Every structure is written in structure tokens, then in C-alpha cells.
Amino acid sequence: MSSPSETLFARALQLIPGGVNSPVRAFRSVGGAPFFTKAARGATLITADDRELIDFVCTWGPAIHGHNHPRIKAAIAAALENGTSFGTPNPYEVEMAELIVKFFPSIQKVRMCNSGTEATMSAIRLARGFTKRDKIIKFAGCYHGHSDSLLIKAGSGALTHGHPDSAGIPAAFAQETVVLPYNDTAAIDAAFAANPGKIACIILEPYIGNVGFIKPDAGYHQHLRKACTAHGALLIFDEVMTGFRLARGGVQELEKIIPDLTCLGKIIGGGLPVGAFGGRADIMDYLAPLGPVYQAGTLSGNPLAMAAGIASLKLIDELNPYAKLDTLGRQVCTAALAAAQSKGLPLQAPQVGSMFSLFFTPTPVRDYDTALTSDAKLFGRFFRACLDGGVYLPPSAYESWFLSTAHEGAAIDRACEVISSAIKSL
Numbered sequence: 001m002s003s004p005s006e007t008l009f010a011r012a013l014q015l016i017p018g019g020v021n022s023p024v025r026a027f028r029s030v031g032g033a034p035f036f037t038k039a040a041r042g043a044t045l046i047t048a049d050d051r052e053l054i055d056f057v058c059t060w061g062p063a064i065h066g067h068n069h070p071r072i073k074a075a076i077a078a079a080l081e082n083g084t085s086f087g088t089p090n091p092y093e094v095e096m097a098e099l100i101v102k103f104f105p106s107i108q109k110v111r112m113c114n115s116g117t118e119a120t121m122s123a124i125r126l127a128r129g130f131t132k133r134d135k136i137i138k139f140a141g142c143y144h145g146h147s148d149s150l151l152i153k154a155g156s157g158a159l160t161h162g163h164p165d166s167a168g169i170p171a172a173f174a175q176e177t178v179v180l181p182y183n184d185t186a187a188i189d190a191a192f193a194a195n196p197g198k199i200a201c202i203i204l205e206p207y208i209g210n211v212g213f214i215k216p217d218a219g220y221h222q223h224l225r226k227a228c229t230a231h232g233a234l235l236i237f238d239e240v241m242t243g244f245r246l247a248r249g250g251v252q253e254l255e256k257i258i259p260d261l262t263c264l265g266k267i268i269g270g271g272l273p274v275g276a277f278g279g280r281a282d283i284m285d286y287l288a289p290l291g292p293v294y295q296a297g298t299l300s301g302n303p304l305a306m307a308a309g310i311a312s313l314k315l316i317d318e319l320n321p322y323a324k325l326d327t328l329g330r331q332v333c334t335a336a337l338a339a340a341q342s343k344g345l346p347l348q349a350p351q352v353g354s355m356f357s358l359f360f361t362p363t364p365v366r367d368y369d370t371a372l373t374s375d376a377k378l379f380g381r382f383f384r385a386c387l388d389g390g391v392y393l394p395p396s397a398y399e400s401w402f403l404s405t406a407h408e409g410a411a412i413d414r415a416c417e418v419i420s421s422a423i424k425s426l
């Protein structure tokens with residue numbers, strides 16, 4: 001007899017490529033088939049098979065308050081009374097813009113869109129239109145969504161499933177994207193020297209979450225900021241993952257950097273589809289209808305999505321959850337490192353707040369190449385041992401884990417026990 005998840009997956013495979021609507025959800029790199037989730041609350045997923053799993057994916061970042069938070073649910077329900085989409089400006093959009101600008105001092109004006117992919121794609125177009133230059137710099141392993149200019153040496157599912165350079169991207173497009181190793185200041189200087197007056201922008205995940213979690217070296221961001229200013233290029237922080245997750249003002253608040261443009265998503269949608277990009281007013285005013293760079297969206301600023309996002313950001317403002325999240329993150333990494341040490345297993349556990357990864361490698365991880373030294377096969381066995389014990393990790397050795405405020409208490413203690421014994425069983 002097949003389980004409900006097995007039956008659903010068999011049906012999905014007939015009609016949906018790989019059975020999934022986003023490749024990161026597939027289990028191909030860890031083995032087995034994905035389970036289906038029928039409900040989620042707090043730190044827990046409830047599967048179609050009636051299993052309860054402690055969730056370290058948190059819908060890939062947005063669920064910082066835990067799943068199905070009552071305040072967010074109530075905000076969506078209240079907005080729903082008034083309609084689902086108007087096709088005109090609505091009051092929620094203004095409140096959302098005010099909240100974003102309040103927390104991100106580098107953002108003077110902001111435009112809402114429907115996904116992180118749209119945010120980065122539009123920010124790149126804006127940077128090119130504003131500087132009247134074509135080339136962009138990105139870093140190996142950084143994932144910025146799935147638009148053509150950015151799916152080159154990309155992380156996340158593109159890397160997990162063996163296609164960091166996607167098929168279907170014309171060579172002429174790829175030539176306009178200069179890919180550099182992260183944490184390498186000499187490579188930045190060389191790229192600007194080799195392309196004088198041609199680089200429109202540098203885009204980066206200021207802390208990388210999409211090749212596993214990686215922090216920059218001290219002074220690295222300052223170097224990028226100085227190089228962009230010196231060469232007339234824009235600095236774009238893709239904080240779709242880190243924005244509101246590590247601090248109210250994102251990594252730029254932690255590192256005291258003022259980028260020219262910032263991309264947001266995930267948490268600002270409170271679990272509904274939302275993206276945003278914003279920054280210096282003189283740059284943002286290059287967007288239509290004021291300026292010549294076109295960007296649009298039928299459902300952009302959707303009232304339900306704005307209501308969910310506003311509730312999520314207000315909760316963050318009230319709770320200031322970052323110290324608590326950091327304690328929880330440290331608890332998991334400390335438990336994992338202790339278990340690995342007792343077993344003599346090399347393990348790296350970089351962590352900031354509620355983002356971290358476990359890399360099974362003796363090599364400190366500081367870029368794409370060193371991330372790839374981690375033992376992905378071993379990670380697959382570790383993943384399955386955790387799942388058997390009721391803990392759901394990202395199904396890839398190259399993803400950040402996420403925590404929510406709902407992971408406190410018994411949930412985190414139980415998760416640490418399962419993770420430790422899974423490591424000892426390897």
C-alpha cells in the first residue's frame with residue numbers, strides 16, 4: 001500500500017516536471033521522494049501521512065514567526081473582506097513602503113513586485129538603464145532567482161541539481177555577466193580594470209545563503225562599496241533572504257554598508273508571494289512612469305500579500321526577535337559540532353542568528369569552491385536520519401537552514417537531540 005505522499009507524488013510526476021513546482025523541493029540529491037505537507041503551524045509541518053516534523057526550512061525563509069501565525073492569518077482574513085485585487089493603488093502599498101523605508105535607511109523609494117526573482121531582475125535592468133552600461137558582476141554560488149542574466153554559476157537548486165549554468169541562456173547574455181569568486185578583493189579590482197566603464201553593477205548576497213551559509217571576510221563589503229563608487233557602478237545587495245531575517249535593516253545594518261539598491265522578498269510577504277526593490281531616489285526615479293526603465297506587474301502590491309507582509313514586519317518591530325533567534329541558532333550548531341567532534345567527523349557550522357549550515361568538510365567554507373568540498377553523499381545520509389527522527393532539513397547540502405521564533409523550548413531541544421544522534425549514526 002502506498003502512503004498518501006507516495007500516491008500524490010505519483011500523480012504529480014505525471015503532470016508536473018519532476019513532480020515539483022520548484023526544484024529545491026525535490027529530494028533527488030538526498031535520495032527518496034518528497035513528502036507532501038497538508039498543514040503547518042509554529043515550528044511544525046504536518047505531512048499528508050500525518051507525521052509531525054520539526055521544520056528547518058521555514059518555507060525557505062519567510063516563516064520567521066513560525067507557520068500560520070495567528071496575527072498574519074488575521075491580517076489576511078481582514079484584507080480578504082475588502083477584495084483580492086483592485087488594479088489601482090491601494091492603502092496597504094503605502095504602509096508597506098513606509099515600513100521598508102523606516103527599517104532600511106539606504107532605501108529612499110521602493111517598488112513592490114511578486115517574487116525575489118522579479119526584484120533582482122528589475123534591479124539589474126534599472127542599474128543598466130541608469131548607468132547606461134551592460135555588464136554586471138555576480139559571485140559564484142550566489143543565487144538571485146532565475147532570470148537569464150543571473151542563472152550563471154548560480155547556487156540553490158541550480159547547483160544542487162547539477163546545473164549552475166542553466167541551459168537556455170544565450171551566450172550573448174552570459175557574456176554580459178562577469179562571475180567572480182566571493183571573498184576575493186583582488187578579483188574585483190581585476191574585473192574593473194579589465195572592463196573600464198562597462199560595469200553597471202555588482203550584485204551579491206551580502207551573507208550567502210544559497211550555497212549553504214557563508215559569511216564575508218572582514219572588510220570585504222567595504223571593498224565592494226569603494227570599488228563601485230570609484231568606478232561609477234551601483235552596488236546591489238540582494239537581501240531577499242537576509243532582509244528582516246538577521247536584523248530589521250538586513251545585513252547592511254549589521255555591516256554598516258549603504259548599497260545603492262536593495263532587493264527584498266520572502267519575509268516581507270509573510271508567506272504570500274512578494275518581492276521589492278528600492279534604493280536611492282535618483283536611481284528609483286529612472287523607473288516608469290517617471291523614467292525610461294520599464295517594470296510592471298498586474299498583481300504587484302496585491303492587498304492580501306501586503307496585509308500579510310505588513311503584519312509580519314510589525315511583529316518583527318514589536319518583538320525584536322534577533323537575540324532569541326541567535327540563541328536558538330547557536331544551540332543547534334553547538335550540539336551538531338559537539339556530536340561531530342565526539343565522532344571525529346570534520347564539520348563546519350557557520351551561523352549568524354537564524355541562518356546556518358552544516359558542511360561535512362575539514363575546510364573552512366568561504367566561497368563556492370570550498371562549499372563544494374563538503375561531502376554531499378554524507379549529507380544525504382544525515383538528512384534521511386534526521387527525517388526518520390522527525391526533523392526536516394533543507395534537502396540539499398548547499399542550502400541555509402532557517403529557524404523561527406516558534407522553534408523555542410521543547411521543539412529545539414528535541415531537534416538538537418535528533419540532529420546529534422543522526423551525526424553520531426553516520
Ligand SMILES: *Cc1c(COP(=O)(O)O)cnc(C)c1O
Pocket residue numbers: 114115116117118120143144145146205209210238239240241265266275
Ligand atoms: C529566494 C531568493 C531569490 C529568489 O526569490 P523568489 O521569490 O524565489 O523568486 C533571490 N535572491 C535570493 C538571495 C534568494 O534567497
